[in-house]
Amino acid sequence: MRVTVTVNGERREADDVWEGESLLHVLRERLGLPGSKNACEQGECGSCTVLMDGLPVCACLVAAGQAQDREVRTVEGLAEGADRLAPVQEAFVEAGAVQCGFCTPGLLVAAHDLIRRAGRPSDVEIREALAGNLCRCTGYEKIMEAVRLAAARTASAELSTEDTP
Amino acid sequence: MTQRTSPERGVREPTTTAAAAATAVTGGIGDSARRPDGTLKVRGEFAYSSDLWHEDMLWGATLRSPHPYARILSVDLTEALRTPGVHAVLTHEDVPGENIYGLEHADQPVLAVDVVRYQGEPVAVVAADHPETAQRAAKRIRVEYEPLEPVTDMVAAARGEGPPLHPDGNVVRHLRIRKGDAEATADVMVVGEYEVGMQDQAFLGPESGLAVPAEDGGVDLYVATQWLHVDQRQVARALGLPLAKVRLTLAGVGGAFGGREDLSMQVHACMLALRTGRPVKMVYNRQESFFGHVHRHPAKIYYEHGATRDGDLVYVRAKIYLDGGAYASSTTAVVANAATLGVGPYTVDNVAIDCWGVYTNNPPCGAMRGFGAVQAAFGYESQMDELARRLGVDPVELRIRNAIAEGDTMPTGQLVDSAAPVAELLRRVKNLPLPPAVRTEPVDVRELPGGVSNTTHGEGVVRGVGYGVGIKNVCFSEGFDDYSTARLRLQVIGGEATALIHTAAAEIGQGLVTIKQQIVRSELGVERVTVQPMDTSVGNGGSTSASRQTYMTGGAVRQVCHTVRERVLRMAGRRVGRAPDGLALAGGKVVDARGEVVADLAEVLGDEAVEATEVYRHRPTHRVDPERGQGNAHVQYAFAAHRAVVDVDVELGLVRVVQLDCAQDVGRAVNPQAVLGQIHGGSAQGLGLAVMEEIQVVDGRVRNPSFTDYLIPTILDMPPMTVDVLELADPHAPYGLRGVGEPPTISSTPAIVAAIRAATGRALNRVPVRPEHITGT
Ligand code: FES
Ligand code: FES
Numbered sequence: 001m002r003v004t005v006t007v008n009g010e011r012r013e014a015d016d017v018w019e020g021e022s023l024l025h026v027l028r029e030r031l032g033l034p035g036s037k038n039a040c041e042q043g044e045c046g047s048c049t050v051l052m053d054g055l056p057v058c059a060c061l062v063a064a065g066q067a068q069d070r071e072v073r074t075v076e077g078l079a080e081g082a083d084r085l086a087p088v089q090e091a092f093v094e095a096g097a098v099q100c101g102f103c104t105p106g107l108l109v110a111a112h113d114l115i116r117r118a119g120r121p122s123d124v125e126i127r128e129a130l131a132g133n134l135c136r137c138t139g140y141e142k143i144m145e146a147v148r149l150a151a152a153r154t155a156s157a158e159l160s161t162e163d164t165p
Numbered sequence: 166m167t168q169r170t171s172p173e174r175g176v177r178e179p180t181t182t183a184a185a186a187a188t189a190v191t192g193g194i195g196d197s198a199r200r201p202d203g204t205l206k207v208r209g210e211f212a213y214s215s216d217l218w219h220e221d222m223l224w225g226a227t228l229r230s231p232h233p234y235a236r237i238l239s240v241d242l243t244e245a246l247r248t249p250g251v252h253a254v255l256t257h258e259d260v261p262g263e264n265i266y267g268l269e270h271a272d273q274p275v276l277a278v279d280v281v282r283y284q285g286e287p288v289a290v291v292a293a294d295h296p297e298t299a300q301r302a303a304k305r306i307r308v309e310y311e312p313l314e315p316v317t318d319m320v321a322a323a324r325g326e327g328p329p330l331h332p333d334g335n336v337v338r339h340l341r342i343r344k345g346d347a348e349a350t351a352d353v354m355v356v357g358e359y360e361v362g363m364q365d366q367a368f369l370g371p372e373s374g375l376a377v378p379a380e381d382g383g384v385d386l387y388v389a390t391q392w393l394h395v396d397q398r399q400v401a402r403a404l405g406l407p408l409a410k411v412r413l414t415l416a417g418v419g420g421a422f423g424g425r426e427d428l429s430m431q432v433h434a435c436m437l438a439l440r441t442g443r444p445v446k447m448v449y450n451r452q453e454s455f456f457g458h459v460h461r462h463p464a465k466i467y468y469e470h471g472a473t474r475d476g477d478l479v480y481v482r483a484k485i486y487l488d489g490g491a492y493a494s495s496t497t498a499v500v501a502n503a504a505t506l507g508v509g510p511y512t513v514d515n516v517a518i519d520c521w522g523v524y525t526n527n528p529p530c531g532a533m534r535g536f537g538a539v540q541a542a543f544g545y546e547s548q549m550d551e552l553a554r555r556l557g558v559d560p561v562e563l564r565i566r567n568a569i570a571e572g573d574t575m576p577t578g579q580l581v582d583s584a585a586p587v588a589e590l591l592r593r594v595k596n597l598p599l600p601p602a603v604r605t606e607p608v609d610v611r612e613l614p615g616g617v618s619n620t621t622h623g624e625g626v627v628r629g630v631g632y633g634v635g636i637k638n639v640c641f642s643e644g645f646d647d648y649s650t651a652r653l654r655l656q657v658i659g660g661e662a663t664a665l666i667h668t669a670a671a672e673i674g675q676g677l678v679t680i681k682q683q684i685v686r687s688e689l690g691v692e693r694v695t696v697q698p699m700d701t702s703v704g705n706g707g708s709t710s711a712s713r714q715t716y717m718t719g720g721a722v723r724q725v726c727h728t729v730r731e732r733v734l735r736m737a738g739r740r741v742g743r744a745p746d747g748l749a750l751a752g753g754k755v756v757d758a759r760g761e762v763v764a765d766l767a768e769v770l771g772d773e774a775v776e777a778t779e780v781y782r783h784r785p786t787h788r789v790d791p792e793r794g795q796g797n798a799h800v801q802y803a804f805a806a807h808r809a810v811v812d813v814d815v816e817l818g819l820v821r822v823v824q825l826d827c828a829q830d831v832g833r834a835v836n837p838q839a840v841l842g843q844i845h846g847g848s849a850q851g852l853g854l855a856v857m858e859e860i861q862v863v864d865g866r867v868r869n870p871s872f873t874d875y876l877i878p879t880i881l882d883m884p885p886m887t888v889d890v891l892e893l894a895d896p897h898a899p900y901g902l903r904g905v906g907e908p909p910t911i912s913s914t915p916a917i918v919a920a921i922r923a924a925t926g927r928a929l930n931r932v933p934v935r936p937e938h939i940t941g942t
Contacts, residue, residue, distance in 0.1 A: 075209035
């Protein structure tokens with residue numbers, strides 16, 4: 001079958017999709033977007049987290065057909081522009097929240113979504129929101145630090161844009 | 166919230182000009198320089214082994230044994246071969262070279278011949294044009310088995326009971342350590358029996374790689390591994406090819422923790438690629454991953470500790486059994502660690518330890534972070550707590566009283582000849598601030614055991630505090646020729662002096678790529694350092710394990726920098742007409758002893774590239790003698806101490822670790838941020854072993870091969886940590902550094918269990934601790 005989906009603002013088509021394929025497989029193997037990861041392919045690790053119509057989902061649990069005509073945003077589409085990083089991406093690098101980085105794309109999408117929804121989440125809220133994203137390397141301390149940092153920077157950036165006449 | 170103190174820093178620093186220059190450089194040694202791969206990783210552009218793609222590539226799949234032990238009576242490939250889209254179906258008959266491999270002993274077939282020895286053992290492999298087609302075709306291979314009664318009891322195997330699974334019987338290694346008086350007696354005696362469950366590395370990036378057939382009849386393999394050259398050696402032997410025709414390049418590695426030291430899909434993908442003449446990609450899914458790599462050895466441990474009434478240890482006797490499963494992997498080294506480190510970081514005059522590593526039909530076990538030391542530490546630290554209880558003394562005081570220190574000897578007779586601040590680490594971790602008491606008002610269930618399951622509002626919740634301290638050997642031990650190689654090229658690129666650093670040492674997430682850059686920046690005073698892809702076109706870098714890479718590859722990089730620096734300074738000396746002795750490199754310039762610039766480095770280099778390759782070896786170690794286990798087996802010892810604070814719902818048996826703090830000596834923090842990352846991550850894996858992680862094996866069969874049933878700590882399970890980093894230089898090591906990765910995994914488990922014991926009063930002699938162990942139901 002053919003699947004048409006808007007990915008990171010671009011309309012994309014994938015042909016010869018077998019009906020058992022997941023959105024994750026289509027992104028990774030058919031659309032050349034391997035940024036979303038495949039650590040479990042059974043909805044348990046969050047490494048494949050993408051935004052579908054603005055909501056975080058595990059792309060491994062979404063059948064390719066379910067993504068027909070939807071808007072999908074992946075880690076590759078978080079930054080605005082090729083030479084820039086989104087605040088949450090910048091904060092992850094800076095805080096040392098990236099080791100092997102296999103959990104990183106999913107965490108970034110989930111954290112980005114959290115900050116957009118919650119502004120300056122408390123620690124308990126951060127932990128709750130990221131509970132579906134496993135990381136085996138960092139013990140999560142630096143991830144907490146990075147999310148706090150990104151949230152603080154996003155909030156102050158928003159304040160200063162409001163200030164500008 | 167992390168704090169980092171290093172009051173001792175510099176006190177015992179070997180004074181070399183390199184070290185002095187080192188601290189001054191931005192992005193150099195001692196700086197929390199950023200990872201060179203960080204930006205790619207956060208953009209989703211870093212190519213992991215499972216992301217690789219090649220035009221025309223096929224997908225591989227593996228058929229595995231459903232039985233823990235069985236004879237293979239027949240294999241019928243007809244239907245699999247008939248499946249549309251299938252390009253090859255291969256069995257042991259198609260292994261081009263020797264059908265045998267193994268890390269320390271070659272005892273494992275690439276594909277099973279007439280017997281399978283564990284559930285999940287590969288029997289056949291398939292290549293097809295779609296991964297699903299390959300999987301389906303594999304299922305169509307008909308294998309007729311005659312199931313046999315599996316050997317599953319490690320203690321019985323050590324006694325020689327049951328059928329031998331390999332020609333030399335089921336004991337892979339029995340190591341004896343004897344020190345002092347075997348008959349020693351003491352005022353107080355504590356006896357304990359302990360068990361450690363089988364832990365999984367659970368790295369997130371699945372086993373995967375891409376094999377591309379080459380025109381010379383060889384193969385290029387892009388793979389996630391911990392040790393390119395040991396893979397190359399084993400793959401070449403199995404393929405019947407010379408080393409030069411088997412070229413490996415490291416693909417992005419999604420964590421490893423020991424689980425990638427052995428081969429997984431390497432030979433299989435190469436066989437399929439050579440047979441089909443097409444590139445072949447193999448990617449395990451999570452379930453297959455649980456069968457596709459070795460695990461941490463489960464252990465049964467018997468300890469007897471004798472002490473004076475004042476709390477001085479008089480003797481330690483132990484029997485340690487380690488289940489290596491169907492194949493040896495690194496079992497001999499795991500036995501060595503458990504035995505030689507079996508009394509822990511304590512001085513004891515009289516020691517008798519026997520340690521066995523055995524073959525069974527359980528899943529093969531091998532390397533996992535802290536191997537051997539982790540299992541023993543749960544036993545000896547539990548014993549120390551019990552001894553403290555019996556003596557009515559503070560458990561930290563008892564540990565400090567018996568703590569090993571520089572100048573003491575180990576049970577092997579080896580002198581501890583650099584800093585061993587065990588007592589200091591315990592004092593420091595004890596002095597870190599404690600969290601506020603159990604909060605009942607206002608109740609936030611998210612901060613209580615059970616969390617949003619809303620199982621308690623504070624009733625039945627008891628707080629406990631516990632401590633643990635551990636010891637680990639760093640680098641390869643027992644006379645192994647352990648070395649690493651680094652190649653460096655210094656040349657002008659785009660008008661700027663640029664260093665290209667090339668090693669085969671695997672970056673698995675820990676940040677060795679950053680460390681290499683930092684060392685080159687400090688040693689050569691150049692800002693631009695490019696890390697070249699890690700591959701087998703440069704000499705062996707050794708394994709990324711045993712906490713050894715910053716030490717070993719760091720040592721090689723330092724050495725090659727010195728060679729290049731010497732040459733460049735000679736060139737500079739000739740150019741400016743001065744003796745090279747008084748010259749140095751800093752900030753892209755050649756400077757004299759007073760720091761005055763005498764030449765620009767780029768000008769000195771001109772069109773010339775200065776290139777060198779160096780091999781670094783640590784000081785030699787020796788095998789211990791077989792009778793008494795005496796000898797200088799280890800290169801360096803490393804220590805960490807933890808304090809755990811837990812809240813336990815004693816009615817339901819639910820545990821919440823509230824805080825986990827650590828003090829560790831790292832000799833020299835080459836990258837402080839990465840050091841913290843190792844301590845956090847290692848502590849989390851120890852937490853997992855303490856309260857949740859176990860591969861459940863019943864009659865040789867794995868019951869929980871998924872992240873649904875094998876639980877690893879989430880961000881809700883892992884508490885905040887305060888970390889106190891000590892830097893007491895080891896004069897034998899490059900920059901005085903001490904391996905960092907493993908010690909935190911060793912002491913966090915016993916600390917957490919001690920805290921649960923303190924809260925519940927239960928004996929708890931098995932990890933992971935399960936709710937029923939706490940409730941006693
Ligand atoms: S890969 Fe989708 S949740 Fe793990
Ligand atoms: S950084 Fe490796 S899994 Fe998170």
